[in-house]
Amino acid sequence: MRTVALYRYAIPVETGVVLRHRRLKQREGLIIRLGENGREGWGEIAPLPEFSQESLAEAESQAKACLKAWRAGDPCQFDTLFPSVAFGLSFAFAELQGELGEEGNYRVAPLCYGDPDALYHKLNQIEGEKVAKMKVGLYEANRDGLLADMFLSALPDLMLRLDANRAWSLEKASQFARQISPENRHRIQFIEEPCHTPALSRQFAQTHQLAIAWDESTREPDFCLQPEPNLRGIVIKPTLVGDFAKCVALIQQAHQFGLTVVISSSIESSLGLTQLARFAKQYTPHSTPGLDTLGLMTAQLLRSWQGSSLPLIGLDSDALQAVEID
Numbered sequence: 001m002r003t004v005a006l007y008r009y010a011i012p013v014e015t016g017v018v019l020r021h022r023r024l025k026q027r028e029g030l031i032i033r034l035g036e037n038g039r040e041g042w043g044e045i046a047p048l049p050e051f052s053q054e055s056l057a058e059a060e061s062q063a064k065a066c067l068k069a070w071r072a073g074d075p076c077q078f079d080t081l082f083p084s085v086a087f088g089l090s091f092a093f094a095e096l097q098g099e100l101g102e103e104g105n106y107r108v109a110p111l112c113y114g115d116p117d118a119l120y121h122k123l124n125q126i127e128g129e130k131v132a133k134m135k136v137g138l139y140e141a142n143r144d145g146l147l148a149d150m151f152l153s154a155l156p157d158l159m160l161r162l163d164a165n166r167a168w169s170l171e172k173a174s175q176f177a178r179q180i181s182p183e184n185r186h187r188i189q190f191i192e193e194p195c196h197t198p199a200l201s202r203q204f205a206q207t208h209q210l211a212i213a214w215d216e217s218t219r220e221p222d223f224c225l226q227p228e229p230n231l232r233g234i235v236i237k238p239t240l241v242g243d244f245a246k247c248v249a250l251i252q253q254a255h256q257f258g259l260t261v262v263i264s265s266s267i268e269s270s271l272g273l274t275q276l277a278r279f280a281k282q283y284t285p286h287s288t289p290g291l292d293t294l295g296l297m298t299a300q301l302l303r304s305w306q307g308s309s310l311p312l313i314g315l316d317s318d319a320l321q322a323v324e325i326d
Contacts, residue, residue, distance in 0.1 A: 001036070002034070002035065002036045002070065002071045002073070003033075003034070003035035003036070003071070004032070004033070004034055004035070004067040004068075004070065004071045004325060005032070005033040005322065005325075006030060006031070006032060006033075006060075006063060006064065006067060006322070006323040006325055007030065007031040007033075007315070007320045007321060007322055007323060008028070008029075008030055008031075008060070008320070008321045008323050009028065009029055009030070009031060009269065009301060009313070009319055009320050009321075010026050010027070010028045010319060011026060011027050011028075011269060011297055011298060011299050011301065011313070011319060012025065012026045012297075012298045012299075013025065013026055013027055013267075013296050013297055013298065014295075014296050014297075014298065017267075017296050019048070019049055019050040019051065022049055022050050024049065024267075027046065027267055027268075027269065027296075027297065028046070028056055029044055029045055029046025029047075029056065029268070029269065029272075030044070030045040030046070030056070030059065030060055030063060030088065030323070031043070031044055031045075031269075031271065031301070031302065031320070032044070032045065032063065032067065032088055032089060032092045033092075034067075034070075034092050034093065034095075034096050035096075036096060039096050039097075039098075040095070040096065041091075041092040041093055041094070041095035041096030041097070042092055042095060042271060042275075042302070042303075043087070043088035043089055043090070043091045043092030043093075043095070043272075043275075044087075044088050044091075044268055044269060044271050044272035044275070045059050045060075045063055045084050045085050045087070045088035045089075046084060046088075046239060046266070046267075046268055046269070046272065047059050047082070047084040047239070048084075048239060048240065048266040048267060051240055051266065052082075052083065052084055052239070052240060052266075053082070053083075054082040054083075054084060054085075058082065059082055059084050059085050060323065062081060062082055062085045063085050063088070063089065064323070064325050066081065066085070066089060067089075067325050068325050068326065071325075076089055076090075076093070078090050078242065078243035078244075078245070078246070079242075079243070079246075081242075081243075083219070083238075083239065083240050083241055083242040084239050084240075086242040086243035086246070087238045087239050087241075087242060087243060087244075088272075089243070090242075090243035090244035090245065091238075091244055091272075091275050091279075093244075094244050095275075099244070100244075100275065100278055100279065100282070101278050101279075101281060101282035102278065103278065103281050103282075104274060104277030104278045104280070104281050104306065105277050105278075105280040105281035105284075105285065105288075105289055106277050106291075106305070106306040106307070107288045107289070108288070108289075108291065108292040109131040109132055109133045109161060109288050109289075109290055109292060110122040110123070110132050110133070110292060111132070111133055111134070111135070111292065112132050112133065112134040112147075112148075112151055112160070123155065123157075123158065129159060129288060130155070130157045130158050130159060131158075131159045131160075131161060131189065131288045132151070132158060132159075132160055132161070133160075133161045133162075133163060133290060133292075134147070134148055134151070134160060134161070134162050134163070135162075135163050136148070136162050136163065136164050136167070136176065136191075137164040137165055137167025137168055138167070141168060141172040141173065141175040141176040142175050142176070142179055144176050144179075145175065145176040145177065145178065145179025145180055146179050148160060148162065148176075148179070148180060148188070149179055149180050149181055149184055152180075152181075152184035152187050152188075153181065153184060158187060159187050159188075159189045160187060160188050160189060161188075161189050161190060161192070161213075161262075161290075162188060162190070162191040162192065162194075163191075163192045163215070164191055164192060164193055164194045164195075165192070165193060165215075165216070166193045166194075166195065166196050166197075166201075166216060168194055168195050168196070169195065169196060169200075170195055170200045170203060170204055173194045173195050173200075173201075173204045173208075174204065174207070174208065176194075177204070177207075177208035177210060180210075185208075185209065185210060188210055188211060189211065189232065189233075189260070190211040190212055190213035190232040190233055190260070191205075191210060191211070191212050191213070192212070192213045192214075192215040192235055193212070193213075193214065193215050193216050193217065194210075194212060198214070198217050202228065202229075202230070205229070205230035205231075206229060206230060209230070210230070211230055211231070211232035211233075212230055212231060212232065213231070213232055213233040213234055213235055213260070213262070214231070214233075214234045214235070215234070215235040215237075215264075218234055218235070218236060218241060218250065219237075219240050219241055225250065225253050225254060225257070225259075226257070227257040227258070227259070231259065232259065232260055233254070233259045233260030233261060233262060234250070234254050234259060234260075234261055234262070235261075235262045235264050235290065236250060236251065236261060236262070236263055236264065237264045237265070237266045238263070238266075238276065238279070239266035239268060239272070240266055244279075247279070247283075248283060251283050251284060260287055261283075261284045261287055262284070262287055262288070262289060262290050263276055263279060263280040263283075263284055263287075263289040263290070263291070264289065264290035264291070265290060265291045265292075265293040267293045267296060268293075269297070269300070269301035269302075270294055270297070270300035270301050270302070270303055270304060270305045270308070270310075270312075271301050271302045271303045273291050273293070273294055273305055274303045274304075274305060276289065276291055277289065277291055277305075277306075294308055294310065297310065298310070299311045299312070299313050299319070300312045300313065301313045301319075301320075302314065302315070
């Protein structure tokens, strides 16, 4: 016998979280619970405002139809679903069927702000590679370059990932690059999508001999991964990419080309984040994932993130509301 349940959640986030042009006041999403033959599988559906094409209402409507059909015995066709719905349902099925590993990769790439001493303290608590991440493109490109170079100069064992979200023109990206000392350039692991278009990003990387990674490009319908000069890796955000099998296929293809793969968060709750940590451990065990977003939340949801002291919301909390599926 198959059983299904759907819950809606809303968790306040810390003030000051801005997604492109929108200030995020709370993280909203859906939690799925599947049951069959004494086993359970959980999943999270949480379209990311400003990034997901589907709204939460559209995702909820689609999820309810899929859950109702599966309960009646029909299979789920993930390739017909919104990415956030495909992610939540497919990971719930992976848990149900024992396909998602139990052990998680909870290493983090801490965000750089402006204090090398604070970052040094965080890095000293991390085992393995010393990787940090820095958001660029929100301020002046020269300022971003000076700050990145300062971190690299102050911390000789630091590897830095930079995330530009396609913010720069070629001229602005070049202004950034000119601030990076030649001896520090090899410790920029990659810059995610530095320019407005992939073609401009390729031109930037070739001109300045800086490594880049694809992020937004992996979610475009015509994306075709292939080895390229200066391409170091790809960033996969399953909530925005889609189902379990699609993400695995993309990882395997990238690894065939010798590329680094980073499993990254779309600001899911702790339930979704712990699943992504398990997925990262299973399929990208040698890469530090980009899952350091729980600190934006005021609480955890159903499952605890390793080492977090945030309060845990259970099924009996007012923050979770059951959704009728019939």
